[in-house]
Amino acid sequence: MTKSLDLAPRRAATPSRYATFMSRRASLMPTFAAVAILLVLLISAQARFPKFLSPGNMSALLLDNAYLVVLAVGLTFVILTGGIDLSVGSVMAFTGILGASLLAQGIPAVVAVPAMLIAGALIGLLIGVLVQYFNVQPFIASLAGLFLARGLAFVVSLESIRVEDTFVLWLQRTRFNVGGWYITPTGIIALLAVAIAFYVLLWTRFGRTVYAIGGGEQSARLMGLNVARTKLMVYVISGVCGGLAGLLLTAYSGAGYPRNGIGTELDAIAAVVIGGTLLTGGTGYVLGSLIGVLVYGTIKKIISFMGAEQAWTQIIIGALLLLFIVVQRVIVTRSQRRR
Amino acid sequence: MEEPRPLLQLTGATVRFGAEAAIDDVDFRMFPGEVHSLMGENGAGKSSLIKAITGAIPLDEGELRLGGEVVRFRTPHDAQLAGVSTVYQEIDLLPNLTVAENICLGREPRRFGVLDWSSMRTRARAVLADLGLDIDPASILGTHSLAVQQLVAIARAISADVRVLVLDEPTSSLDVDEVAELFRVMRDLTQRGVAILFVSHFLEQVYEICDRITVLRGGRLVGEYVPSELLRIDLVQKMLGRSVAELGTRARPDSTPPETSPVIRGEGVTRTPGIHNAGVELAEGEVLGLAGLLGSGRTELARALSGIDRLDAGIITISGQPVDLTSPRKAISFGVVYSSENRRTEGIISELSVQENITLALQAERGILRRMRPQRRRELAMSWIEALDIRPADPDRRAGTLSGGNQQKVLLARLLALSPRIIVLDEPTRGIDVGAKVEIQNLVGELADNGLSVVFISAELEEVLRVANRVAVLRSGRIVQTLPSESLTVDSLLALVAQPDEFSEVASLSTAEPDGSGE
Numbered sequence: 001m002t003k004s005l006d007l008a009p010r011r012a013a014t015p016s017r018y019a020t021f022m023s024r025r026a027s028l029m030p031t032f033a034a035v036a037i038l039l040v041l042l043i044s045a046q047a048r049f050p051k052f053l054s055p056g057n058m059s060a061l062l063l064d065n066a067y068l069v070v071l072a073v074g075l076t077f078v079i080l081t082g083g084i085d086l087s088v089g090s091v092m093a094f095t096g097i098l099g100a101s102l103l104a105q106g107i108p109a110v111v112a113v114p115a116m117l118i119a120g121a122l123i124g125l126l127i128g129v130l131v132q133y134f135n136v137q138p139f140i141a142s143l144a145g146l147f148l149a150r151g152l153a154f155v156v157s158l159e160s161i162r163v164e165d166t167f168v169l170w171l172q173r174t175r176f177n178v179g180g181w182y183i184t185p186t187g188i189i190a191l192l193a194v195a196i197a198f199y200v201l202l203w204t205r206f207g208r209t210v211y212a213i214g215g216g217e218q219s220a221r222l223m224g225l226n227v228a229r230t231k232l233m234v235y236v237i238s239g240v241c242g243g244l245a246g247l248l249l250t251a252y253s254g255a256g257y258p259r260n261g262i263g264t265e266l267d268a269i270a271a272v273v274i275g276g277t278l279l280t281g282g283t284g285y286v287l288g289s290l291i292g293v294l295v296y297g298t299i300k301k302i303i304s305f306m307g308a309e310q311a312w313t314q315i316i317i318g319a320l321l322l323l324f325i326v327v328q329r330v331i332v333t334r335s336q337r338r339r
Numbered sequence: 340m341e342e343p344r345p346l347l348q349l350t351g352a353t354v355r356f357g358a359e360a361a362i363d364d365v366d367f368r369m370f371p372g373e374v375h376s377l378m379g380e381n382g383a384g385k386s387s388l389i390k391a392i393t394g395a396i397p398l399d400e401g402e403l404r405l406g407g408e409v410v411r412f413r414t415p416h417d418a419q420l421a422g423v424s425t426v427y428q429e430i431d432l433l434p435n436l437t438v439a440e441n442i443c444l445g446r447e448p449r450r451f452g453v454l455d456w457s458s459m460r461t462r463a464r465a466v467l468a469d470l471g472l473d474i475d476p477a478s479i480l481g482t483h484s485l486a487v488q489q490l491v492a493i494a495r496a497i498s499a500d501v502r503v504l505v506l507d508e509p510t511s512s513l514d515v516d517e518v519a520e521l522f523r524v525m526r527d528l529t530q531r532g533v534a535i536l537f538v539s540h541f542l543e544q545v546y547e548i549c550d551r552i553t554v555l556r557g558g559r560l561v562g563e564y565v566p567s568e569l570l571r572i573d574l575v576q577k578m579l580g581r582s583v584a585e586l587g588t589r590a591r592p593d594s595t596p597p598e599t600s601p602v603i604r605g606e607g608v609t610r611t612p613g614i615h616n617a618g619v620e621l622a623e624g625e626v627l628g629l630a631g632l633l634g635s636g637r638t639e640l641a642r643a644l645s646g647i648d649r650l651d652a653g654i655i656t657i658s659g660q661p662v663d664l665t666s667p668r669k670a671i672s673f674g675v676v677y678s679s680e681n682r683r684t685e686g687i688i689s690e691l692s693v694q695e696n697i698t699l700a701l702q703a704e705r706g707i708l709r710r711m712r713p714q715r716r717r718e719l720a721m722s723w724i725e726a727l728d729i730r731p732a733d734p735d736r737r738a739g740t741l742s743g744g745n746q747q748k749v750l751l752a753r754l755l756a757l758s759p760r761i762i763v764l765d766e767p768t769r770g771i772d773v774g775a776k777v778e779i780q781n782l783v784g785e786l787a788d789n790g791l792s793v794v795f796i797s798a799e800l801e802e803v804l805r806v807a808n809r810v811a812v813l814r815s816g817r818i819v820q821t822l823p824s825e826s827l828t829v830d831s832l833l834a835l836v837a838q839p840d841e842f843s844e845v846a847s848l849s850t851a852e853p854d855g856s857g858e
Contacts, residue, residue: 205449211435212440215435222395224419
């Protein structure tokens with residue numbers, strides 16, 4: 001993001017840095033707010049628990065939330081177009097148990113892992129078709145996807161299935177160490193997903209079309225952008241991310257379980273919104289979604305350090321979400337008044 | 340002018356929406372390097388014609404030729420690729436993206452398959468400089484004023500290889516300097532052989548910039564003219580049309596309104612943009628006509644009087660009491676009701692039945708806790724259906740399936756059920772057939788005879804003259820004159836309505852008086 005900013009040729013009469021920034025990047029403000037909250041959380045946690053900022057603990061933050069990062073990345077695409085995808089938690093559970101079951105039947109990971117991703121993509125495609133061609137509200141279409149995926153998960157197995165496959169376990173157990181810090185392949189996959197999404201959203205026509213649809217679908221169509229294909233694609237991407245998250249979660253827990261991820265879609269949506277993406281679409285950043293997940297993970301960790309009920313995580317996340325939605329509302333109304 | 344052949348030619352164009360023809364067998368042509376104006380009142384078919392040219396709606400009949408070849412645009416994008424670009428009245432850009440993206444997106448420069456942001460900004464900056472606009476191409480569009488956004492929309496349209504540029508009311512959000520700048524750009528473009536279709540309801544602008552004018556009325560072609568050979572007044576006459584002869588006329592009420600104190604009086608009514616410092620008063624049982632062209636402020640005045648839009652300045656008194664009409668609801672409580680010119684979007688609820696449409700406002704006024712009994716609702720609906728002769732006389736029919744005239748009557752019934760004292764009718768006869776028009780006109784007369792005060796707006800001057808006791812003439816957001824309708828003829832009223840603004844009141848008086856007494 002900053003790179004593209006610096007490339008701008010400097011004009012003779014440059015307005016103040018601040019004015020330029022505000023006219024270009026005002027929409028980054030909520031994301032900065034998320035960064036600020038993350039810093040405040042980390043610093044105050046460190047003040048209370050001196051071991052909190054240890055490399056091991058911080059590395060675990062990414063490891064524990066890798067699947068959520070991937071889900072949030074997929075959702076960022078959908079929410080940027082002004083849609084929503086409630087199915088991602090169920091898709092994660094379904095693909096997870098599907099993969100575990102395939103592996104348990106002796107099917108190699110080379111086949112099982114793509115099968116998980118394709119299963120996710122198909123459910124995403126179904127939602128996208130409903131939204132685009134049958135004019136179903138994204139909320140309703142993805143709710144149908146949620147039930148479908150959850151049902152399919154129970155069809156595959158009612159019990160949890162252990163995973164013995166070396167590749168899948170390698171994803172979780174391998175640790176690349178630097179100093180006290182480590183990163184697992186799952187963490188790398190999550191960060192890679194963020195990086196690819198960042199690139200696609202900023203530098204491809206597809207990515208800009210995603211933003212354009214969020215700004216005004218009709219206008220985007222009049223500009224000659226391929227709205228139909230893009231809207232289909234965002235749900236497919238979200239589905240693939242669901243499948244990938246299923247893989248990561250299976251690796252993380254060493255098993256597939258059909259009841260995994262109930263309510264996770266809401267955590268992911270919360271992370272995206274806290275990261276500064278407007279629920280009405282058109283504004284937001286995938287890096288913000290990463291920050292959002294880290295905020296979520298940090299709060300969870302602090303609660304467990306305090307030894308308090310995990311229910312408090314929900315309450316605090318709820319309060320933060322409310323705060324962010326109000327802040328976004330204020331920003332939106334202010335920018336409308338300015339016009 | 341003897342150009343070899345037109346750049347764009349539309350022959351026998353027909354576009355239908357359901358049974359109604361929005362444009363009917365219209366021929367239209369544009370030559371390279373000319374500014375061509377399309378004129379017409381509401382519902383004349385201007386926007387349908389534009390959409391047919393730009394590929395936003397398909398032609399039901401007729402053909403479009405561009406540079407001599409027959410073309411069919413399935414989408415606006417097809418039209419853009421062929422060199423037909425459009426700037427719509429409502430800015431259809433993306434406020435959440437940068438200025439550069441808004442200009443270039445859809446044909447953006449790419450390098451190795453990836454957006455090339457820096458050359459995109461360079462290109463955008465060059466186009467903007469062409470328009471005399473020095474803004475940061477990397478800034479977000481939504482942070483700029485409407486006028487700048489409008490210019491960005493034009494920049495987008497001319498950044499491609501444009502052969503035909505359609506500007507649909509581009510000047511409505513621009514101030515004088517910006518309009519001058521736009522005209523300069525338009526002249527530059529015509530030098531390059533671009534044909535520009537310019538739609539504006541500002542007559543002065545049309546006369547200043549246009550080489551040729553095509554007039555539409557009621558979806559049909561009236562004719563093609565050269566401005567220098569067409570007097571302003573003739574143009575307006577062609578736009579508004581005259582159909583006096585074929586209508587049965589209502590005996591005009593002998594306009595000796597009882598000299599009582601006015602029921603409603605507005606002083607210095609101002610709502611920017613739209614209406615400025617207007618003074619009106621209306622006696623019991625009187626019909627006040629508002630005559631003016633589209634954009635003259637007639638609708639704004641009506642909305643201000645009936646509490647739809649809040650006043651920026653001015654006082655409205657009802658029966659001598661100053662009132663603050665902050666909402667339609669409040670206005671209704673004072674007995675002022677409003678019927679919008681947009682019957683479909685701001686009036687009738689087409690999914691509901693006739694009965695529900697009629698009883699809606701009354702029920703809303705009573706509140707949810709005092710529900711009307713079904714039997715009472717039915718009685719009420721039936722009595723209005725009978726009184727206004729709504730056909731078919733079926734209260735359970737979906738309102739959307741009724742003809743325009745009957746929908747209008749349903750709307751009237753809804754408002755009359757509130758037993759108002761003042762009713763404001765904004766183009767109640769627009770888009771309905773001749774018979775229904777006469778019925779509505781007669782109805783207005785009967786209402787007035789029963790003591791209701793009516794504000795009546797219509798684009799058809801003879802209709803205004805026939806219905807109203809007095810006529811207020813509006814031009815450019817001001818009431819120019821208020822005259823008794825006997826002292827006016829269609830021609831003298833036309834002269835008042837069409838007056839160029841520069842000459843203001845003095846000139847209007849001098850032409851109005853001889854005309855008013857004559858003919």
